[in-house]
Every structure is written in structure tokens, then in C-alpha cells.
Amino acid sequence: MRWLGHEQVAVLDGGFKDWVAMNGTIDNQWELPASGNFEPDLQPNLVASIEEVVNTKDKLIDSREHRRYTGEFEPIDPIAGHIPNAVCIPFMENTDPEGRWLEPQKLMGRFSDLDSDDSIPVFYCGSGVTACHNILAYKIATGRDSRLYAGSWSEWINYYPPAS
Numbered sequence: 123m124r125w126l127g128h129e130q131v132a133v134l135d136g137g138f139k140d141w142v143a144m145n146g147t148i149d150n151q152w153e154l155p156a157s158g159n160f161e162p163d164l165q166p167n168l169v170a171s172i173e174e175v176v177n178t179k180d181k182l183i184d185s186r187e188h189r190r191y192t193g194e195f196e197p198i199d200p201i202a203g204h205i206p207n208a209v210c211i212p213f214m215e216n217t218d219p220e221g222r223w224l225e226p227q228k229l230m231g232r233f234s235d236l237d238s239d240d241s242i243p244v245f246y247c248g249s250g251v252t253a254c255h256n257i258l259a260y261k262i263a264t265g266r267d268s269r270l271y272a273g274s275w276s277e278w279i280n281y282y283p284p285a286s
Contacts, residue, residue: 125270127163133258136222170244170269172277175205180241182208185253186275193284198248199276203284205246209235213247213255229263236260236268246271246278 123131184204189195191210196202217223236243245253250272260268
């Protein structure tokens with residue numbers, strides 16, 4: 123949503139299960155909102171193209187589980203591995219066992235190596251979805267924006283080899 127220029131964005135920490143546990147309202151009856159026109163205001167500074175990733179001096183973060191990063195396991199793409207110069211920070215470690223976000227200081231520990239200079243980290247995963255989890259965790263931890271390489275591993279392997 124922020125990429126589209128929508129700044130008022132929120133995430134329900136703990137998901138639907140926690141909403142129910144907090145006695146949040148649950149029904150499917152609501153007034154239809156008034157019609158409107160959302161005018162997107164694309165934020166190109168929040169994404170990175172494959173060409174930018176090839177030439178980036180910024181830190182590149184693979185958000186997939188470590189065994190996909192190392193090439194030990196690849197359930198989706200025909201080639202396993204990771205983009206050269208990427209580090210692995212698995213997205214699934216941003217939450218506790220109940221699915222709630224870790225405290226900002228704990229998240230900061232995960233991203234501390236990324237916040238050492240003025241570079242803007244670029245996150246990727248298999249197809250660009252779970253990298254967004256890391257992008258939000260990084261924002262919670264540091265207050266800083268980062269970029270998404272939406273093509274991610276699935277695009278990369280069609281043009282470039284994995285790290286050796």
C-alpha cells in the first residue's frame with residue numbers, strides 16, 4: 123500500500139486469532155463505504171529492478187529460509203541458491219511462536235548489520251511476497267524504509283546464475 127502512496131497502513135499483530143481473543147467485533151454486516159477514487163502515487167524509491175540489483179552497492183537480503191538460500195532445498199524454482207552478495211535473514215523469525223511481531227529492539231538485533239550506513243537495503247525472496255514481511259520488520263525495528271526486488275529469485279534465475 124505504501125508503494126501505491128497510501129500512508130495510512132496498519133497490520134493486525136497476531137492476526138485474526140488474536141482479534142477474536144481480544145473480543146474484536148466479528149460480523150459480515152457493515153455499511154458500504156462511499157464510492158471514491160483512489161489515485162495511486164507510485165513510490166519508485168521503494169522498489170528495485172533487476173538492473174538495479176545487478177549494480178547495487180546497497181545490502182541485498184534474501185528473506186527465504188536458510189536452506190533455500192544455501193541451495194540445499196528449493197521447492198518452487200528449477201534452480202536453487204541465492205543472488206550473489208546477498209545475506210540471509212529469514213522472514214519467519216520476525217514473529218514469536220504465537221505469530222506476534224517481536225519487540226522492535228529484538229527485530230533491531232536481526233537487522234543491526236543493515237543499519238550501519240546510509241545505504242537502503244533491498245529485500246527479496248522467492249517471488250516478492252515474504253520479503254514484504256522483512257520490509258515491515260525492518261521498518262518496525264529502524265523506522266527506515268527499504269526496497270523490494272519484486273522479481274526476486276524467480277526472476278533472477280532466468281537471467282543470471284546463482285552465487286557460487
